[in-house]
Amino acid sequence: MRLSRYFLPVLKENPAEAQIVSHRLMLRAGMIKQQTAGIYSWLPLGFKVLKRIEQIVHEEQERAGHIALLMPTLQPADLWRESGRYEDYGQEMLRIKDRHGRDMLYGPTNEEMITDIFRSHVGSYKDLPLTLYHVQWKFRDEVRPRFGVMRGREFYMKDGYTFDVDKASALHAYNRHMVAYLRTYERMGLTAIPMRADSGPIGGDDTHEFLVLAETGESEVFYDQAVTELTLGERAVDFDNRDEVAAICDEFTTLYARTDETHDEALFNAVPEDRRRVGRGIEVGQIFYFGTKYSEAMGATVVTQDGNRVPVEMGSHGIGVSRLLGAIIEASHDDKGIIWPEGVTPFHAGIVNLKQGDAEADAACESLYKALAGAGLEALYDDRSERAGAKFATMDLIGLPWRITVGPRGLAKGVVELTSRRSGESVEMSPEAAVARLVEIYAQHR
RNA sequence: CGGGGCGUGGCGCAGCUUGGUAGCGCGACGGUUUUGGGUACCGUAGGUCGUAGGUUCGAAUCCUAUCGCCCCGACCA
Incomplete structure (x- = not known):
């Protein structure tokens, strides 16, 4: 691209509204323009990086055997009434009526919709395991959007959903995601540490958040310094091999690394003193195993090999694609501007x-x-x-x-x-x- | 949702207290100059001062309402 023919509206001065460095630099580098609180247009340079990140996500999902589809941004409220979340979700959910007066919503996530797709078309253990994912715009009507794309109301996210016949298979799916995510973040030049987390409104038993260390992070994190030195690197992973995948997860989750939500002072104090670290982190992804929460509520069942009908075991897994731009810049910049890692740079x-x-x-x-x-x-x-x-x-x-x-x-x-x-x-x-x-x-x- | 702040050319700001018909820097455009880390000079264009109402001879300035945005907190991928 010749710059004389490109659209790159850079700013010499810092816009007054931007506080943190990634937000300032994205505005100054002509990557985004705010249209209203928490909602941005992606100008050519920002759009290119967004697409680069999305592409890496797709490649690593495919490598793990996961299947892409695309669900809509607008959803009917009825699906959410089935799971009970239409009432539970509160003001963060943007609710809309169409011309016929039907209740609609701009999806903040897709558990209900994917469960509906599943129950419509899958009924046998023979069709499992199955992992479906998409990368789509979501909306959460945050009370107070801030930090540019790191906490917008509209955001671009990869969310994947796993369907398995039993808990052991579902946990393998969970582990498979952890490994796929590790490589995804490494390719973006990030050190993202899986930390044991709270399940929040999605619910569930097992969950890890992936955090990028940065002073501006929203979460306080406690970790063993050694965990930041682990890398997956180029090692070939057989994603169907449960033991191999589980061993990698053990390698990355054995050392102490937790957010303030799950922090355990006693366990933390067992870490050698010279390796004990307290810092801040930006959450760039989360994986959940939640079992049959949605499949039971919405009647998503499969017939097992011995003829029984059981609710399907599920998990969901998300990567904040648009948020990653902010996180990468927070982790990689200097006083002159952004320093893109080779993996995500808009131009080589x-x-x-x-x-x-x-x-x-x-x-x-x-x-x-x-x-x-x-x-x-x-x-x-x-x-x-x-x-x-x-x-x-x-x-x-x-x-x-x-x-x-x-x-x-x-x-x-x-x-x-x-x-x-x-x-x-x-x-x-x-x-x-x-x-x-x-x-x-x-x-x-x- | 509680608390605070701000809306004045594209961007950053001054002017408001003490009403008198809008200014600076950067940017844009034209010219001269310059050319290895945001060059210097000259010139040009661009603003219903967020919006609506009120007070006044006169409102960016005072009053009321309203919209929007930002910050702190609570909340959150």
Whole structure:
């Protein structure tokens, strides 16, 4: 993309309404525009990152054997009357009437709807296990939306629902999600720690929240420092192997890591003193096993191998996709702007032409731009007639992890400069070498 | 939902106490200049001062109502 043809309304000054750094940077980098309290338009740059994150979620869900579908944002109230939650949910649920006076609602979650789909089409143990998920807009009419997309009223979320014939299978589904989520967050450059949590209004027995450590987090967290060093990495996981998946979950949940909701002082004090940490975290996902809460209320049953009809065992699992943009920025920025991890960056690299209009510099930039595209990398080429300082400031603000700087001075020596946004280090090399280096870097983030 | 604050060109703000017909910085646009970290100068455009009503010869300024947004708390993915 040539910047002169893109839509990137960056701001030099901080908008007054934004307090926390991710909100400020998203506004300044031209990623979002608030339309009303807690509701945002996603401008091109923000939309690109949102889609990158969603794509990673899809890839990791598919890897775990889960199946995508799409449910609507608007739901009939009757389904929620069946589960009893229409009355229970309170003011957070946005209730609407259609022209016929029917009660509708903008879905805050989808347990009822997915259970309805299930009971309409599935009746046998032979169809299990089954995991259906979608990524869709949700709405919770928060009393006080704040922190930009981290706590909006409208939010984009992946929610998945598992159906199993018995509790042991359902717990495997739970574990499978934990492992899939671990890899999902790692690919986004995050350290997200699964912590034992409260089940809240969804209800259930087992639940973990995934928290990204950040000073601005809404939850107080208590953890063993060693838990932050665990990584799933590139290890191949057989998601059908219950023991293997359970072993990974044990590895990640044995060390102490809890939110204030479930914090246990005595257990925490058993952690070696030099590894004991208290901090704050941003919740970016949660997994639940809740058994037959909805299937019993809504009559979602299956016939087992021995001929009995039993309510299906269920769980649900969510990732806050839109919230993740805020969380990633909170975890990865400096005083100049955002620093995107390679896995979610909106463009793989930026090209800064230091002397727009100089025939040689222009030609070198064009050629780099094409070479990157040919290698499957998307570049943002700053071809504006701005001074170098302005171009650098924009690139730093929007946070592309790699920048190629092209100017007459370097070209005279046959080199361009490849700069890491994260470390600030620059290396001079030929344009060809810079492209090759970027290809190599991004090969590790596929 | 309790408490507090703010609505003035695209953005950030001043002006309001002590009413007299709107100003600054940034940005945009045009020009000259400059060109390796937000260049300097000159010029141009852009505002029913959130909205409605009231007081007054006269309201951004005072009064009333209303809408919106932000912050703290409670709540929450």
